[in-house]
Amino acid sequence: MAGTTTRPRYPDWPGEYADRYRAEGLWRDETLCDVLSARAAEHGDRLALVAGETRLSYGDLAARVDRLAAGLQRTGIRRGDHVVVQLPNGAEFVETFFALLRLGAIAVLALPAHRRTEIAQFCAHTDAVAYIVADKHLGFDYRGLAAEISADLPRLRHVIVAGEPGRVGESHGFQRLDALYPPVDAGTAADALPSPPAASDVALLQLSGGSTGVPKLIPRRHEDYLCAIRESLDACPLDARSVFLGALPVAHNFPFVSPGILGAFHAGATVVLAHVPSPDVVFALIEAERVTITSAVPPLALTWLAAAASTDRDLSSLEVLQIGGAACGTELARRVGPELGATVQQVFGMAEGLINYTRLDDPQDVLVGTQGRPCSAADEIRIVDDAGSPVPQGSPGQLLTRGPYTVRGYFEPVRGDGGAADPSVPGSGSPADPNLTSFTDDGFYRTGDLAVLRPDGNLVVVGRAKEQINRGGEKISPDEVEGRLLAHPGIHDAAVVAVPDDALGERTCAFVIPRHGAPEPSQEDGTPPLAPRDVTRYLRRDGLAAYKIPDLVEIVDEFPVIGVGKISRAQLRRALAESRAAG
Template structure:
């Protein structure tokens, strides 16, 4: 197959919205989009820093040379297993050094990773696999509490395009699945090296490299195509913002195969030859790793920071941290002050999988760092604040919907013509659904997050689409009306509370009954209600919509906290 044919096949496979030609040419001319793939970027860094540490976990360590070699072997093995450039692979894996090597191996094989999470279940995975026409499913075989291998077998029966199952963490090989461990250990041949070089040369830089998922406001998440040049630039801009160098060591415990994990942590570290310190959010594991490796940068949701502050290894883990980034939830002034009282400088960040990042400048004043999520990180980011549902800008300092376009903000979702009409303005600004207010501080316009237009619950950084869960609840025979709302939570920021109106003559379902029902439906556990309130009727507006603000205020009163 010729290089040009490979490019044609890859581009024609997907119905994506291209960046406007003039805009893309400007990003290239400005040097933001480099004419190379993510694997090519990694190879360059590996040549420059072969002996430096690329990734450290509690049980493994890889240099850049080792990461490059192991990801090559994985890529060659996936090609040998029958996968072809442009095909997609559903990912449900956890944090490990092998996961990092596998990520780059997938890209080196010309495959498109589909970034689902290990906690997603049938409701999400089946539809996403169909949307992306998945050819393979990679799962964590040793995930605690759930058999992802058996689950992948179920998905394979439901989605006929899936022809390969691969695993990380399986103890032994089976006829049903390819072990990534076996691929990573295989010796590379000259033919393998030539094949991978040809795949990289054939890569279409205007075709999808990665499929990420939106938080979604209706149904399952929408699919977000990310391209090699813009996705790597996103990481480069992040690394420059935080002034990262090859001497830095980035502590990270959130899911790696997620936009924040890839862009803010792994790709940002690897863009400059720094080390990624990768664990899970469990304080014992993460803080021990940061302490032992002298972490210099760290990112976390505010809720988890409360756990870390109480841990005996906090001071050691943060002794060398010069940048502590709080993200994914509102930061209270008490928490901000408590962390800084321990000698750690706090900054904030806000990001969306569709693109725009707002970060507080590292040298910003205390007021800006404590009260805002900052400013756009690229000189070519464009931000406007519009009255929700209109094209009218809000007056300066007034609350409105955050809208953006720029060199790493996507121009559209996959196969979603109607969704794109709602999600983007006619001139290409993405409507984030987040309400913001601009503040004039330090000579900059910095933004604070004031709420949401979209009906989402932010559970520790994972977005729960209320309408999606409500639709499922309304299929329960004992429920006639349902509303899912955010309730305040010290650790995660928000959790979900379901207000239910029950069918006359039927017993109200208990919380455990409801969870059993949602599990049987195949809904991911993090979307389940964590409290229910039985009411006679739901409050409604004059035009008949559920008045959710009233319910949010009600649950806050019941919990004895001030409503958001």
């Protein structure tokens, strides 16, 4: 996209809403940079970050951020430039993010799992001037990917590698991240930096959490993102004595700002980062650093619970396990206390904005049976039918939301000639334009979730609007069937998907992972405990409606996942189709 002259567009709140949010103190004249500077000034010696062998106080972290910002500035990165950041959990991620903020550059936060399709689109759509990557992570060499991408995008002037550039990097002129830090005795790095960004400036581009296609880019301003952090801290048990463990990829919105590592820094707490979320790594860090709170997606939480039964690690410091990224089933939520010794906190939200939490003092039925309520009193909720009309109280419908930290549109990439890059991207003006399909005329975001709003204000998420299975006219929620399956003593995890059918339109297939070491239910006919017919027999005995009983049951060892651990139903459907075609 060399030669682009039209600046990308960042949808903003209408003036009357922005004025109201500022008047109510929801938006303040504060930036994310100010948060780190304030903690360094107040508690410079307090431990801020633990990542591998690196241990940094707030004072040390702030100083390193200023030094890196000065180094990035010397490379030519300026205010308003887009920089794609694809780094695993580590000190490099934290320092790079805050250094870009300090310059007023805009970080595009890619996940470590993204590959050429996603990264090329992020770089092209944002006219990124730099791409910051690890050398290797979990066996994947990002330097080869960077070489391919940079060859196709002349405007991508810099590739910066955390680690060794290697032969590929040397031949392509890649820079080492650690070489950008000026020497400590080279003067005060902050003196050479530009004026700090404004609270109304765009701070970063987050990624949409959709399970299909390349993620859309979400512009987050300092003032709205900090509003989400402050409101989240009112609902979450984070304070200066807390130790937050980032086990999920922290570039994802859930462990980043719900309240995540940014909330922990805001509270003056300690952040511990795990390079992988495996039980052995996570449990060792909980024991060694006396972690008090961490977060997981449902499949990961199930893995931790299974491993907790046999670990010899001391997990007694863990007070809270947040489960989010996808709706947490009742059976999983109910197991956390007895099996892990921590209180479960359900977190249901989206990178576009709205975040719901159960509160730790909620009744048990709320803790395990709902996805909580909005963290801000200024969050607006609508539950509507397909025509957009409100549904009766207690009835399921599509969840719409508007509020001080829910964006009013996606980032709009634009070609130099003023035309949209693609009819399916935001800003194209086509019927497929997400800024037309995902937002109502009065600014409500269509989340795509089906939910019930209880009289007490808590939400129960019953599925996704697009994931409902239409079996011969009968609507089936995969979440409901999965919840029943997870109550089976021999089932570790379950995913229900639709498969095409000539007669009914769609049939259902349940993919089931057995729980190793689970007690085996008695079988009169001697069939294995998790034979497909045992699963369907169990659901019938449990009283599930006949049309909701899965037509097919597949016993598998694992599920394909995307992003931060969400189950890829599309890949499950493809695997089933290939299996049936081969069989």
